[in-house]
Amino acid sequence: MLPETGSRRWRRCRWAVTAATFGLTALLGPNALGATVAEPQTWIDEPIIGPWTPATTRDEPTSRWREPAPPDIDSLYFPHFTGPEFNRLFSTAALPNLSSISNAPTIIDAAGLDDRIRAEAVKRGYRRRPLPADNAQLRLIGEGLALQRPAASAWLALRADAAEHGFALVLRSAYRGHQHQRRVFLRPLQAPYVFGDLAERLKLSAPPGYSKHHTGYAIDIGQAGYSNFGQTPAYEWLSADNFANAKRHGWIPSYPPDGGQQGPVPEPWEFTYVGVEAILCFHQPPAADDPLCND
Template sequence: MPKPTFRTYGDDIPEARRDRPQPKRSSTGSNLALVIGAGAAVVAATVATWLLTRMVPAPDASVLEPNVPTAAPEPTDKPALSSEEARAPDDGVLGHLPYDEAQASDLVALTADGRIRLHAIAAADFIEMQAAARADGILLEPLSGFRTLSEQDYLFFGIAAQRSQNPSDRANVSAPPGYSEHHTGYAVDIGDGRVPATHVEETFEDTAAFDWLQANASRFHFELSFPRNNSQGISYEPWHWRYVGDRDSLEAFYKARQLDRQ
């Protein structure tokens, strides 16, 4: 029930009472009337409050307390990943994983001029693999081995500037410094000595050297680092192989991948 509205003045006395003449009473009568009036006012206020609580609906708790917890939604099955999502690159830098730089004292020359170096055990197995390939009429030519951080810095940033490539585009064909397998001293780029035009090109996959590597490299503990549709999302590199023939080399590549997924 809505309260009546009164127009008030400065002393807050309702206008309806101000206009009503007040009869003269004795002091005793006046005091009794005040007591009775006060009691009646209390009773009336109590009754009015009770009526209002019966008439006004309870407030909505969600309005007064927006953070009131609600029932959890029914769980739904997650959609299956698409083939592209399943091949999403691991976290790292532009899809590349971090690798420590090998110590110079752990490296040996793979070529006569000393330009290409690998860990001693990787170099020994590569030379043995090279000899086996030569016996089959295949010339495996090492093109690149260990790289320092400064060398990789130039290959990534310097070449990117020359070719006007942004970092994402450059990362498709080269790793940022600190994120190249070549830092480990266990990675080697291989070419076909009879077809130099295919060196560090995808067309290397059409050579006899690549066919021989696919069939025989695992016998010498070498594996292709970036096959087609690899999990890191790196462009296909048929020339890039890595050595995984001892504990250190295995941990260098597979531990980095495992840590990246955690």
């Protein structure tokens, strides 16, 4: 990235965040990133787990800038990220309403085998993920589907933007607690469990305690009428120009194709919310003359 003056960077940050809020159109690149694994053909129901009911009210996406964008600004510039940078971006984003990471939950109720699976998961690139600090702050998005407040608003904005471009996005999965993730991880297997089968399962699913869905900031999406999201027009639109259209609403690929050892094989259908400001400021150190990236 070429050096920028403080005022130029300030204008870029301000206009980009404002444009994300007001829905300006990003320029599409000629090539889209492809999928490397077939999407599952079946999805389990996603019940809300816990003695609480998420609110249905929505919050507007938040930004420090609320000014209308200048009329001659008809595209956005977002920094490009490598796969490992996308992964660091989610892990380092200052996302609200997350708890401290506690002891890892059980996988199959066998301490020795659980420890082996956790060690294998870490070797594959999985990381322990926090749960929401306050489940009551989640927002109900669909029947049995909930997200953190800023992610809920950002999902609705992304879905509306996609619809304006002719793509019908469908939310397949959102927040998952530890017990729910355990069922997801074990559903194709049968007891008595053996290490080889559990280790093979890690290629496609996180064990409980290691899923980004635990945070309430991860979604699995599809396009109506298609079974393999990585081969859909909607994915081509989202992933073009290093996922520019996803970034406009604060979303990034959860497991990018070039992410290296990151847990499962790349999943084109999973995206994580980090917020537009985190995306714009990832490569920029705090600066006193930058009103966006100075925290």
